[in-house]
Amino acid sequence: MSDEHSPLIPASYDIVWSIVTVLIIALTIVALVTLARSARRLTATQALIWTVVVLFIPFLGPAAWLTIGRGGVPVERT
Structure with a gap:
């Protein structure tokens, strides 16, 4: 067989x-982990919508969560 090289x-x-x-896969995983950590501060509907956006919009979904979504979630001070 010949080499499978396409010119x-x-x-x-x-x-x-x-x-x-x-x-993109790494960005999606990071976004899902941060989303899971922030899930307590989100309503169930918000968490579901963000999860769907992150999973089904390849680059823009995770980028939107990490820039816009996570910034809108109040930070708990301990």
């Missing part, structure tokens, strides 16, 4: 998209 799509393209994919 139209360079190997660097695959590498870049793999890195972007890993970064």
Whole structure:
């Protein structure tokens, strides 16, 4: 069998998209962890909506939670 190299799509393209994919997955995980930690301060509806946004809008959902959503949640002082 021949080498499965495509002259139209360079190997660097695959590498870049793999890195972007890993970064988006990491951003989503970080957003879900911070959302879970903030869930006590959110209503059930707010937590559900933010979870759906984070999961179903790949880059913008987690970025929105980390910038807008988390900032709107009052911080508990201990």
